[in-house]
Amino acid sequence: MDELLDILKKNQLSVTAGRKKILELFLNSPGALAHADIEKNTDAAFDRVTVxxxxxxxVDKGIIHHIPTTDNSILYALCRDNCEQGHHHDNHVHFICDNCGKTICLEDVTVPEVKLPNGFTPSxxxxxxxxxxxxxx
Amino acid sequence: MDELLDILKKNQLSVTAGRKKILELFLNSPGALAHADIEKNTDAAFDRVTVxxxxxxxVDKGIIHHIPTTDNSILYALCRDNCEQGHHHDNHVHFICDNCGKTICLEDVTVPEVKLPNGFTPSxxxxxxxxxxxxxx
DNA sequence: CTATATTTGCAATAAGGTTGCAAGTATTAA
DNA sequence: TTAATACTTGCAACCTTATTGCAAATATAG
Known part of the structure; x- marks a missing residue:
C-alpha cells in the first residue's frame, strides 16, 4: 500500500485530497516547511484555513512537529522517529542555512544531553x- | 553611575523614559520577556509601537536577543555575555518550564558542540x- | 537656551492566524 | 451500491500581532 495512505489510515484520518497532497509535500521534502511553502506548492488549491x-x-496525530526558530516563523517537519499521538520524539538537530534559508532535519545528529542546574528536570x-x-x- | 544609564550611554542611545523602563524590566527579570509582558508591566504607559x-x-545594539521557541511567540532576554552591535554571543541554553511557562536563561549551561554531516559549516x-x-x- | 537630531504617539495598514457555519466529501453499515 | 452519518472543507468575518508614515514632542550638543 502507498506510504501516504498508510500514514493517514494508521492515524485514523479520513483520506482527502488536501491531506494527501500536504503529506506528500512533507514526504518529498528533506527539510522543514512553513505554511507559506505549502500554499505555494499547492498553487493555492486549498483554502488557507484548510492548510x-x-x-x-x-501535529496532534504526531505526524509532523514544530521546529523552533529564532524569528517568529512556524516551521513543520515530518516526525521520522517513533512519534505517537500527543507524544513526539523529535530529538534530532535542525539546521538552518544562512544562505538559502532552508531548514533541514539532521536525522543522524542527536541532540546532546546537558547538565542542568539543581532543581531543573528536563523533559x-x-x-x-x-x-x-x-x-x- | 546607574547601570541602566551606563548601558544606554555605552550604546549611544538617547535616554528616554521608555528605554529606561523597558531596560529596567529586563535587568530585573531572571528570564525572558515577550512584548505582551512588557506592556503589562508598564501599565501601557508607552505606545505599543514604542515598545x-x-x-x-x-536587539540591533546587542543589548537583548531573541530566544527560539517552538510556538510562534517572540521572546527577548538580556545579553549577559559580551554582545556587541550586530554580533550576539548568546550561547547559553534556554529553559522553558512546562508548568509555569516561564523561559529562563541558563547562563552557566553552554550549548554543546555537535558533529555535523560533511559539508555543513556551523555559525x-x-x-x-x-x-x-x-x-x- | 537654542538648534538639531532623535524619539514618540497616533492612525492606518499589513500579515498571520482563528472561529462559526453551511455545503460538500469520505466513511460506515446495510 | 446506496443511504445515513460523521467528518472535512471553504467562505466570510474576525482577532491578534506587527509595521509604516508622519507630525508633534523630547533629548542632546553646542
Missing part, C-alpha cells in the same frame, strides 16, 4: 544550528 | 530545554 487545520491535525530538548548547508558550500 | 521599536533598537547554535524548573518542582 492550517491540516497542519494542526498532523525534552531542541537544538537548532545555523550555518552553511552542504548545497550552498 | 516594538525599543525592543528592535535593543551559531541554539538549544532549548523544556521541563520543570526549580521553582515548580
Amino acid at each position: 492550517y487545520r491540516t497542519l494542526q491535525t498532523f 525534552h530538548a531542541e537544538m537548532v544550528v545555523k550555518g552553511i548547508c552542504g548545497d550552498c558550500r | 516594538y521599536r525599543t525592543l528592535q533598537t535593543f 551559531h547554535a541554539e538549544m532549548v530545554v523544556k521541563g520543570i524548573c526549580g521553582d515548580c518542582r
Whole structure:
C-alpha cells in the first residue's frame, strides 16, 4: 500500500485530497516547511484555513512537529522517529542555512544531553544550528 | 553611575523614559520577556509601537536577543555575555518550564558542540530545554 | 537656551492566524 | 451500491500581532 495512505489510515484520518497532497509535500521534502511553502506548492488549491487545520491535525496525530526558530516563523517537519499521538520524539538537530534559508532535519545528529542546574528536570530538548548547508558550500 | 544609564550611554542611545523602563524590566527579570509582558508591566504607559521599536533598537545594539521557541511567540532576554552591535554571543541554553511557562536563561549551561554531516559549516547554535524548573518542582 | 537630531504617539495598514457555519466529501453499515 | 452519518472543507468575518508614515514632542550638543 502507498506510504501516504498508510500514514493517514494508521492515524485514523479520513483520506482527502488536501491531506494527501500536504503529506506528500512533507514526504518529498528533506527539510522543514512553513505554511507559506505549502500554499505555494499547492498553487493555492486549498483554502488557507484548510492548510492550517491540516497542519494542526498532523501535529496532534504526531505526524509532523514544530521546529523552533529564532524569528517568529512556524516551521513543520515530518516526525521520522517513533512519534505517537500527543507524544513526539523529535530529538534530532535542525539546521538552518544562512544562505538559502532552508531548514533541514539532521536525522543522524542527536541532540546532546546537558547538565542542568539543581532543581531543573528536563523533559525534552531542541537544538537548532545555523550555518552553511552542504548545497550552498 | 546607574547601570541602566551606563548601558544606554555605552550604546549611544538617547535616554528616554521608555528605554529606561523597558531596560529596567529586563535587568530585573531572571528570564525572558515577550512584548505582551512588557506592556503589562508598564501599565501601557508607552505606545505599543514604542515598545516594538525599543525592543528592535535593543536587539540591533546587542543589548537583548531573541530566544527560539517552538510556538510562534517572540521572546527577548538580556545579553549577559559580551554582545556587541550586530554580533550576539548568546550561547547559553534556554529553559522553558512546562508548568509555569516561564523561559529562563541558563547562563552557566553552554550549548554543546555537535558533529555535523560533511559539508555543513556551523555559525551559531541554539538549544532549548523544556521541563520543570526549580521553582515548580 | 537654542538648534538639531532623535524619539514618540497616533492612525492606518499589513500579515498571520482563528472561529462559526453551511455545503460538500469520505466513511460506515446495510 | 446506496443511504445515513460523521467528518472535512471553504467562505466570510474576525482577532491578534506587527509595521509604516508622519507630525508633534523630547533629548542632546553646542
